[in-house]
Every structure is written in C-alpha cells, then in structure tokens.
Amino acid sequence: MGGSQWRAERETQGDSGVSKPDDILIVGQGLAGTCLAWRLWDRGVKFRIAEKGGRRGSSIVAAGMMSPVTGRAMNPTWQVDRYLPEAMRFYQTIEKIVGENFLHEVPVLRLFSSEKERGKFEDRKGKLEQWTAEVLDRVGGGVHGEFGGVVWKGAGWLKTQRFLSASKGYFREHGLYEGREVSAEEFMVRKGTTILCKGAAGLGKGAFGYLPERRAKGEILTVKVPGLAEDRILSRNGWMIPRGGGLFRAGSGYEWNDLTPEPTTAGREKVEEIVRSLTSLDYEVLDHMAGIRPIVRSSQPVIGWHRENENLGIFNGLGSKGVMYAPGVARALTEHLCSGSALSDELDVAGLDVEDEGAA
Numbered sequence: 165m166g167g168s169q170w171r172a173e174r175e176t177q178g179d180s181g182v183s184k185p186d187d188i189l190i191v192g193q194g195l196a197g198t199c200l201a202w203r204l205w206d207r208g209v210k211f212r213i214a215e216k217g218g219r220r221g222s223s224i225v226a227a228g229m230m231s232p233v234t235g236r237a238m239n240p241t242w243q244v245d246r247y248l249p250e251a252m253r254f255y256q257t258i259e260k261i262v263g264e265n266f267l268h269e270v271p272v273l274r275l276f277s278s279e280k281e282r283g284k285f286e287d288r289k290g291k292l293e294q295w296t297a298e299v300l301d302r303v304g305g306g307v308h309g310e311f312g313g314v315v316w317k318g319a320g321w322l323k324t325q326r327f328l329s330a331s332k333g334y335f336r337e338h339g340l341y342e343g344r345e346v347s348a349e350e351f352m353v354r355k356g357t358t359i360l361c362k363g364a365a366g367l368g369k370g371a372f373g374y375l376p377e378r379r380a381k382g383e384i385l386t387v388k389v390p391g392l393a394e395d396r397i398l399s400r401n402g403w404m405i406p407r408g409g410g411l412f413r414a415g416s417g418y419e420w421n422d423l424t425p426e427p428t429t430a431g432r433e434k435v436e437e438i439v440r441s442l443t444s445l446d447y448e449v450l451d452h453m454a455g456i457r458p459i460v461r462s463s464q465p466v467i468g469w470h471r472e473n474e475n476l477g478i479f480n481g482l483g484s485k486g487v488m489y490a491p492g493v494a495r496a497l498t499e500h501l502c503s504g505s506a507l508s509d510e511l512d513v514a515g516l517d518v519e520d521e522g523a524a
C-alpha cells in the first residue's frame with residue numbers, strides 16, 4: 165500500500181519518530197485537520213479526528229486551486245518554492261493510499277487586462293521566469309484575451325470534497341474518526357493534546373478569540389459554458405477552473421462585513437461578472453455556494469499553542485490558499501509535536517494577540 169511506502173521511505177532515512185505524544189484530538193476535518201491527521205498517521209502517532217458535520221466548511225466550498233503566482237500584482241505566492249512542490253507530492257501520496265484521484269495538474273492562463281498590465285509583466289518577467297511556461301500575444305476561442313496572457317506552470321487544483329471524503333472514509337475505517345462536535349468545556353479541560361482546526365468557526369471568538377482575524381466570505385458558482393474548450397485555469401481578477409464536460413468553477417470575491425454562510429444575490433452577480441469578463445460565450449449557472457475563509461494574517465497560516473492552556477493548540481489561518489499550505493504546515497506542526505522542534509517565527513501563533521498587533 166502507498167501508505168507503508170510513505171513510512172518506509174522515512175524509516176530508511178533513519179528517522180523513527182523519536183518521541184511520540186499520545187492521544188492527540190484533532191477538532192475539525194477541513195484541509196487543516198485532514199492534512200494534520202495524515203501527517204500524524206504517517207508518524208505512527210495515536211490520534212482521533214472529530215468533525216461536527218452540518219454546514220459546509222470552507223474546504224468543501226473551495227475551488228481547490230494552487231497557483232505559483234497570484235494577485236493583480238503578479239507576485240510569487242508566499243514561500244511557493246517550499247510549499248507548492250510539497251503539496252503536490254503530498255496529495256499524490258494520499259491518492260495512492262486511498263486509491264482515488266483528486267489532484268489535477270493544470271496550468272493557469274493569467275490574462276492581461278490591458279497593454280499597461282502586459283507592460284508590467286514584461287518589466288518583472290525575469291523574477292517570474294521559473295513559473296512561466298509561455299507568453300501569449302492573444303487568446304481566442306471564446307476567451308476575452310485581446311491583450312494576451314502568461315501561462316503559469318506548476319499549478320493545479322484539488323478536488324477538495326473528494327480528498328476530504330476519501331480521507332474521512334480511511335480514518336473511519338481505522339477507528340480514528342468521530343462524527344461529533346467537540347465543546348469548549350471538553351477541550352479546555354482535556355489532559356491530552358487538542359489541536360483546534362476549526363477554520364473560520366475558530367476565529368473571532370472562543371478559545372483563540374484573542375487572535376487578530378480578518379475572515380472573508382467568498383462565493384463560488386458552477387457554470388456550464390458549452391462552447392468553451394479551455395482546459396487551463398483562466399485567471400484575471402477572478403478565475404474559472406475547468407472541471408470537464410464544459411463545466412467550470414468560477415469565483416470569487418472577498419466580503420468582510422457579511423460573514424453569514426448563505427450565498428447571496430450580490431455575491432452571485434459579482435461572480436457572474438467575473439465569468440463575463442473571462443469569456444464571451446453564453447453560460448448557465450448550475451450551482452452557487454458560499455464559504456468563509458479563515459484569515460489571520462493575509463494567507464499566512466498559524467500553528468502553535470494557546471497563551472494559557474499548554475494542552476491546547478491551533479492550526480488555522482489558511483486564508484485563500486489552504487490547499488497549497490496545509491500539507492507543509494501540517495508537517496511542521498507534526499515535527500514540533502513529535503520531536504519538540506521549535507516552531508518557525510513565521511508560523512508560530514505566539515505573540516499574535518490583538519493587543520500586541522495594536523502596539524506594533
């Protein structure tokens with residue numbers, strides 16, 4: 165089985181896991197909790213994962229995209245050299261273990277919005293060379309690509325729902341999964357280690373309510389565009405991800421004031437605007453979902469310990485890039501849990517209290 169290979173690879177490198185903390189409870193089975201569970205499983209650490217179910221967590225709504233370069237400014241994503249290849253390898257390994265496919269390696273076609281933007285790319289293309297597959301003068305075929313675009317390589321998307329459900333099935337089969345809500349009364353007094361991976365529900369209030377946060381709602385549509393034969397991810401102030409058979413996932417805006425979980429008419433209109441800005445072809449909306457991104461500091465995740473409860477940890481803040489960051493950050497947390505290695509300053513939640521932020 166792929167799983168034993170994963171473990172075996174490490175064992176041949178002489179790492180036997182050193183000290184193993186027992187009885188870890190992971191609360192939440194989104195991308196954070198699931199990746200952490202796989203990392204602990206790989207190290208042979210005893211754990212359970214509890215998921216309350218019900219409303220869709222952000223990971224289920226996510227389009228699953230991983231892109232090495234993002235944003236209007238076309239900057240390489242934070243620590244992309246480290247986290248992107250690691251994420252690709254991680255998902256490929258889990259695919260082998262569970263015998264399902266959920267990773268799709270697909271380039272991103274970043275369309276320029278004007279000659280000026282194209283010029284901006286030309287000015288900085290040296291810095292982006294590593295991720296540039298080709299630069300196109302014009303893109304047609306139903307795509308609004310009159311100013312051309314650049315194709316980023318090394319990108320892809322994860323079918324997050326499949327990844328989560330296959331992982332859940334695996335852990336359930338091994339007696340490691342509990343379908344229940346874990347209350348604050350339970351985890352605040354628990355003797356063993358508890359890691360809260362509650363996503364947006366774990367920010368703004370509750371045990372880690374003292375952290376700064378800037379959760380953002382996002383809405384996403386599934387659209388059918390029968391004439392669009394594009395198999396790359398289209399991107400420019402939003403994105404469309406090809407799912408096969410003329411279907412695309414399209415998104416997504418950022419809304420900071422309304423953090424209700426329901427999709428809205430205004431949200432749908434914003435995403436439809438994105439669709440119309442990317443393609444000139446007719447489309448039909450088949451599905452509409454909303455989710456709340458768990459943001460602590462931009463898309464930079466946080467891990468570490470509660471300021472007063474030494475048994476209580478957190479893995480959160482995956483922002484809008486959970487698919488890329490979750491596997492690598494879960495590894496860092498697992499190493500810390502297993503061998504006591506220090507958390508890096510850039511991930512450690514310590515010192516991130518709201519009061520400190522204000523003073524900084």
Ligand SMILES: Cc1cc2nc3c(=O)[nH]c(=O)nc-3n(C[C@H](O)[C@H](O)[C@H](O)COP(=O)(O)OP(=O)(O)OC[C@H]3O[C@@H](n4cnc5c(N)ncnc54)[C@H](O)[C@@H]3O)c2cc1C
Binds near residue numbers: 194221226345
């Ligand atoms: C519209 C939209 C599009 C996105 N697109 C992308 C994308 O293309 N690429 C990308 O990388 N990221 C994307 N994201 C961001 C991504 O969804 C997040 O980074 C990621 O899902 C966060 O994962 P998480 O595990 O921290 O939180 P969640 O997925 O929210 O998981 C938390 C889980 O904890 C459970 N839980 C909470 N409280 C309890 C409790 N007390 N007991 C038990 N269980 C509990 C919840 O039910 C939930 O399942 C998108 C987000 C949105 C909203």
